[in-house]
Amino acid sequence: MELFRGWRAWLAGLALLAASSPALASYAIYSGRIGGSDITFVVERRNAVQRAIYFYDRYRTPIRLKPAFLHQTRDLGMDELDAAGLPVARLRFDRADFFRSTARLTGTWTDYRSRQALPLELELVAYLDSDDAWPAGRHPLLQAASSERFYFQVPMDESDAAVRTIEVMDKSSGKRWQTLELAQPGCNRGMDTVQVVLERGLTQLRMAQTPYCPGVVFEWDPVAERFEDRLR
CATH class of the missing domain: 2.40.128 (Lipocalin)
Incomplete structure (x- = not known):
C-alpha cells in the first residue's frame, strides 16, 4: 500500500511538472537601452516561437511584442503592440540569438507612425532553462x-x-x-x-x-x- 501511495505521489508530481511546462521553454532577461531610455527586456523561447515583453525603467509598465518565428524572419524583427494589440513599432535585431552564449545584442527600434529610429542595446542579465539558472x-x-x-x-x-x-x-x-x-x-x-x-x-x-x-x-x-x- 505504501509503495502504491508513493507511486501515485510520483505520478502526481510528474503531472504537475508537465502541466506547468507544456513545452520546454527558456527565458533570457536583459537590461538595456532604446535610444537614451533604460529598459528591461525579457524573451521567452518555446519550440521555434519567440515571445517578448519589455518596459521602460522609468515607467515600469510591461509592453508586449508580437510572437515571431525569428529564424524565419528576414529582418530578425518583432512588432511592439499597443494596448489594443495593434503594432506601433518594430524592434529589429542585428542578431536574434537569445542564448546564454550571447551576452550582448544590438539593433534598432523604429516607430511605425513617425519613422523615428533609435539604437537598441541589450546586455544579458540572467538566463533560465529547464536545467538551471545562470547566474545560480x-x-x-x-x-x-x-x-x-x-x-x-x-x-x-x-x-x-x-x-x-x-x-x-x-x-x-x-x-x-x-x-x-x-x-x-x-x-x-x-x-x-x-x-x-x-x-x-x-x-x-x-x-x-x-x-x-x-x-x-x-x-x-x-x-x-x-x-x-x-x-x-
Missing part, C-alpha cells in the same frame, strides 16, 4: 500583465519550476511592495503566469485552475493596501 539562484521573471499601480514578478530558478511566490512591485519606485505566498505550488505559464482582472471594482491577481494546478486568487484590500488570498 532565483531570478524574477517579469509578468506581461500589470495594474495601474503595480507590476508583477515570479521568482524562478529554472524555466519549468512550479510557482511558489508572486512579487508585487511598485511602479513608482521599482521596489517590492508585497510578496504573495502560494498555499500550494502553482503552474508556471512563463510571462503569462499572473493574470490581472477587475472584479467588483477591485483588482485581482489570478492563476488559472487546471486538473493538475490549484487556482489562485489574490484580491486588493484598499484598507490594508495589500493583496489578500481569497481562496484560503
